[in-house]
Amino acid sequence: MLRLILKDLYTQKKIVYFSPLLSLPYFLSMGKNISGSNFIAIVIYSLCIAFIAYFMVMYTNFNTGESEINQNRLILSLPVTRRSVINAKYIMISVWWLFSYTSHILIFILMNVVDTSMTFNQLLDMKVLLLSLCFTYLLMSIFYPLNYKFGFRVASPIGIAVFFLVTSGVGKILSSNKAKGMISIIIDQPIISFSIIAISVTLVSYVLTAHIFTNKDF
Amino acid sequence: MESILELYDVCKVFNGFALQNVSFSLKKGYIMGFIGPNGAGKSTTIRCIMDLVHIDSGNIKLFGVDYHKNLKALKQRVGFVYDQDVFFEDLSVEKNKKIISLFYNTWDDDIFYRYANEFNIPLTKPVKHLSKGTKMKFALAIALSHHAELIIMDEPTTGLDPVFRKELLDILKDIIKDKDKAIFFSTHITTDLEQIADFITFILDGKILFCKQTEELLKQYVIITGPLNLKEVVQASQPISFKETSLGFEAFFETSRATEIISKYNLSFKKPSLEEIMYYLVKSNNNK
Numbered sequence: 143m144l145r146l147i148l149k150d151l152y153t154q155k156k157i158v159y160f161s162p163l164l165s166l167p168y169f170l171s172m173g174k175n176i177s178g179s180n181f182i183a184i185v186i187y188s189l190c191i192a193f194i195a196y197f198m199v200m201y202t203n204f205n206t207g208e209s210e211i212n213q214n215r216l217i218l219s220l221p222v223t224r225r226s227v228i229n230a231k232y233i234m235i236s237v238w239w240l241f242s243y244t245s246h247i248l249i250f251i252l253m254n255v256v257d258t259s260m261t262f263n264q265l266l267d268m269k270v271l272l273l274s275l276c277f278t279y280l281l282m283s284i285f286y287p288l289n290y291k292f293g294f295r296v297a298s299p300i301g302i303a304v305f306f307l308v309t310s311g312v313g314k315i316l317s318s319n320k321a322k323g324m325i326s327i328i329i330d331q332p333i334i335s336f337s338i339i340a341i342s343v344t345l346v347s348y349v350l351t352a353h354i355f356t357n358k359d360f
Numbered sequence: 361m362e363s364i365l366e367l368y369d370v371c372k373v374f375n376g377f378a379l380q381n382v383s384f385s386l387k388k389g390y391i392m393g394f395i396g397p398n399g400a401g402k403s404t405t406i407r408c409i410m411d412l413v414h415i416d417s418g419n420i421k422l423f424g425v426d427y428h429k430n431l432k433a434l435k436q437r438v439g440f441v442y443d444q445d446v447f448f449e450d451l452s453v454e455k456n457k458k459i460i461s462l463f464y465n466t467w468d469d470d471i472f473y474r475y476a477n478e479f480n481i482p483l484t485k486p487v488k489h490l491s492k493g494t495k496m497k498f499a500l501a502i503a504l505s506h507h508a509e510l511i512i513m514d515e516p517t518t519g520l521d522p523v524f525r526k527e528l529l530d531i532l533k534d535i536i537k538d539k540d541k542a543i544f545f546s547t548h549i550t551t552d553l554e555q556i557a558d559f560i561t562f563i564l565d566g567k568i569l570f571c572k573q574t575e576e577l578l579k580q581y582v583i584i585t586g587p588l589n590l591k592e593v594v595q596a597s598q599p600i601s602f603k604e605t606s607l608g609f610e611a612f613f614e615t616s617r618a619t620e621i622i623s624k625y626n627l628s629f630k631k632p633s634l635e636e637i638m639y640y641l642v643k644s645n646n647n648k
Contacts, residue, residue, distance in 0.1 A: 215412055
């Protein structure tokens with residue numbers, strides 16, 4: 143499995159390593175005080191990290207239709223099991239998340255060098271660390287089953303669409319009376335709640351993806 | 361002599377095509393040519409062997425072991441060459457080699473660079489910028505660089521210039537001197553097989569027509585030629601295939617059935633090439 147992880151690192155497109163810079167507009171728009179102390183600010187920053195991580199993971203799977211099939215033929219002809227291919231993919235989510243997370247810290251440190259009055263309380267906040275990891279896994283849990291069932295061209299826009307639908311729908315959910323009970327549980331115990339949701343959804347996604355990939359003909 | 365590759369009644373329905381009871385075996389120390397017209401099932405069979413495609417029924421054994429048992433370990437001993445571009449096209453030859461070599465415990469850089477030098481493969485060029493022939497040479501170098509005992513090739517000589525094709529056949533002959541290795545390759549360039557293959561397996565419409573020693577196969581058939589006035593006589597002997605030409609007729613027979621009429625009517629005959637055998641068998645099948 144380590145070999146498959148290294149394969150993903152070697153085959154990543156170079157330009158993707160610059161994708162954390164896409165967060166610059168977020169940092170700049172927040173002005174001198176990037177952090178907020180409320181939960182919403184933590185969620186937004188976590189989503190930012192998660193989206194960049196999602197983008198990076200998605201890009202390692204980038205392929206046009208025929209080359210997608212051929213590359214799967216190459217990988218499966220090597221001494222690997224189909225299950226280990228999927229295991230490596232799900233572990234790589236953490237790797238790219240870590241890259242995204244540390245890149246954001248680096249970006250802020252560099253900005254701080256330019257403008258020392260900038261503050262960012264959540265820079266090394268455990269809530270941000272865990273929430274961003276959960277969000278990354280939630281996003282990839284949608285992407286991977288679709289990717290292996292229908293291909294990259296179908297999975298990538300759906301994943302991005304889901305991200306923006308959910309994030310833009312958060313406000314409506316928060317103001318909904320019906321959801322108040324559920325929302326209060328999540329707000330009271332956000333880490334535990336999101337961790338449980340992320341673990342559950344990721345498990346379902348993993349089982350589904352493994353089933354699809356194991357049974358697919360190339 | 362141990363069998364290195366065995367297929368028993370392999371069946372697979374796939375994309376409107378069916379492999380039906382495909383059975384053959386290849387022993388160590390031999391080269392098997394796998395021939396058939398386009399769409400016969402050669403690539404599908406190879407994909408079944410490599411577990412890229414799941415078979416519906418039957419069994420496949422590699423090195424005497426059921427391939428579902430520890431396929432990962434079995435694939436360490438198998439080298440493969442496909443007819444399509446499977447490598448990471450945006451990466452250089454060197455980078456591709458670096459990635460693929462990670463997966464093989466017995467990878468040998470010395471062998472790889474020797475072949476890369478011999479085949480004139482530019483190491484720093486992205487794979488997508490290589491010519492078709494050079495891509496194939498690269499694939500061959502990869503397949504030969506981890507001491508594989510079984511080399512499976514899907515139309516490896518397609519796109520290669522005649523000079524390199526001859527060189528490749530010489531390389532394969534050298535490899536097979538090691539009696540613990542075997543080579544299985546599909547092709548429709550039958551002249552290559554006549555030079556090198558010990559066994560020929562012929563597949564047509566998803567079914568194996570025969571699996572025979574090349575020498576035996578070439579002796580098994582005969583082409584009789586003669587004047588049109590002997591047409592009915594020859595046709596009465598039920599040739600596998602018969603056609604009229606401007607000068608008379610050509611009839612394709614099994615040698616055992618043709619011996620009598622050849623001597624009785626003093627007909628001309630010749631030993632068919634592998635290509636002619638394939639041509640007449642396909643034609644006969646199409647006429648049924």
